[in-house]
Amino acid sequence: MWALRGLRDGVITTRWPARPDPYAAAGRGPATVLDAQPAYPPGEAGEPLERLCPTGAIGSEERADGQRTVRLDQGRCVQCGRCVAARPDVFGWSGGPAAAALWREGLVVPEVTETPERLEALRDGLRARTAALRRSVHLRHVDAGSDGTEEWEILALFNPVYDAHRLGIFLTASPRHADILLVTGAGARGMAEPLRRTYDAMPDPKIVIAVGTDAVSGGLASPSYAVAGGVGAVVPVDVWLPGSPPPPFSILHALLLAVGRLPARASEGVGR
């Protein structure tokens, strides 16, 4: 009876990243600074733009020519939309699944400094490490103080809509069998030891992905006596994925980025 029921609605699985998916493209990423912002725009009534952000993601930087420019650290963005609502001329939403970066500073927009050499070096290093697990990867997840939503989004990868199994991505219970460690949460101090032990138990090569703004920077939970302000303080992170929480397509993108399996088309906008 269940077998027939399983056939009832045909194939509902996305073909992303081989084919585009409208829901992947429509996904809302962290806030971003709109293109035509060469100089730091004046705030309303002298209110600095920094004050718009509850997590302090907005800052500015003085350039060589003496002008100040706006910087937004997407690793701190909790997607509250305050900045987008208050200054739609300066801030907007980034779209699509490509939210992850291979190094922490890569989440700051606009890019602080153009360092294609460093990016290439990081990618090559990661590619060399992950060459052996390209077609079949096993994931282990550790919750280090999440709000519960990141777990739902990771689990969603294994529902029939995303079906990560089709890409050779599997969950495993034992860290001894795991290639990739997905860490969620703000880095709760109570979870530091269990997280470290899980990481140590994994065989090389191993990759760590910080899933969600909380895992990247601590988000709204940081600073606090109870969290470390991101999981980077506990384990070495290879891929940084902001989002509060990041939607399943973004997590899938980060996984494929980690193992160097993004096709050219899907990797548009990944150059960071």
Place this chain on the structure above:
Amino acid sequence: MSSEVMNGARLSGEANPVWDEVTGAVASGRRFAGLFGTAGGSGGSSPRADTARPEGLVLSAHLAGRDGVTVAEVALPATATSYPALTPRLGAAFWYEREIADMFGVIPQGHPRPEPLLLPQPPGRALWPMPGEAGGPAAIEPDPRAVPLHVVGPGLFTIPHGPVRSGVVESIEYLVETPGEDIPHLNMRVFYKHRGLEKRFEGMTAANGVLLAERVEGTATVAHALAYCHALERISGTAVPWAAALVRVLHAELERVACHLDVAMRLADGAGLAVATARFGWHKERVLRLVSRACGSRFGRGVVVPGGVGRLPLIGAADLLAEIGRLEKDVTADVGALMGTASFLDRLRRTGPLRPERAREHGALGPVGKASGYSDDAREFRPYDAYPSLGLRQPAPRSAGDVLDRLRVRWDEVGQSFHLLRQVADELAEGPAGPLRADCDVTGGRAVGWAEAPQGEVIYDLRLEHGRITRCRPRSASFHNLVLMHELFAGDILTDFPFIEASLGLSVAGVTR
């Protein structure tokens, strides 16, 4: 602090008379809904640096009834190191008083098990974050060796299960004490992922507080934001506009459907029903996508704001109604198939029973209470937003209290939710006029807000001064219900564990905050 800030609040310096009042209120039908401490508040006394709490400690007990949630309070002097415990007279205070001991370093005299509930610290260090008091504590250093073990008797051993467990689940550790198959006793270490959010609330503006409230228990984002905003709106006396009240109900009910589908998915997964797991996972994904089409976030974040909602749904009313109709049809069909699968029902029937007397005594919340014949649904008894005007269909009474009845209650609630969603979509199709947001400027005051989350009633006790939060205590249903897990293993064996855990449908994030 004065007692007139709240309707029904009473303040006394002596614990025992207040506990008499609390137990009396519970005996006469009110529900004990929580107990928490706030550092400071014994006004008048000069701050002393030589005590742990230079300004004293106020203990606040929440009591829920038809007229709302009232508070009874005890003010302990700055020099107090202990107080007579409430737990021996009211068992439901068991975890609440242990948490107070950990947070403030005050001993509940007569508590049956006065051990740390939060993370044990190395000797010589105390946690004591003391919410409500200015200044934050030093970073905590949990002691990984301090595992409570209570194994006594030949052949008994402990299976430590967690905090890193198989699957994608939140961190919690169960210590299952077993002679091999039965589970005579279960211990829990819950606070591995404690985030110290109560301290984080302090000093935030009212507008930013709602962002943090949304993240206390992410799977119940909307309910937490609602309870927080209700407290704020009660202080300022704000009436939420009708259109906003409708949008709030829309998102609260979609959240309920998603959470209940998640529980069904986990139960089906536990029984090895691959197709059922996939089907309910798909339905859940459809609900989350509908939420994201309506507001941009898959969890309804940013919808609820103080005084109303941020905006109308981005999805057209006709589309909304059509999608709700399709979802209801598909979910109902699969529920019918699931509840007709004998091998599945056999695993659920008489598993993890909670006796009706215990549910009533403890004030078990949400589906856990309802399955044991005890319902105190805030939407019905303390209605808010658009609920008073919308019909809440009465479900069939349940009282077996086992995993099966807890699932049946969830299906009843999903039916109720679709009924409400259709009404809301119809109302929204008429294009409700008027603003989406009323003024809700608060400079100071205190109030309690509540909302019915998928897990049960969420309560926020909120206090502000000069436009900033001085104390915010979120009490999720998960915290109140999880302690019941100790009692659910009468005659059940290890393989029943995943069913019992899933049937509670709790979020650890809401427990540990």
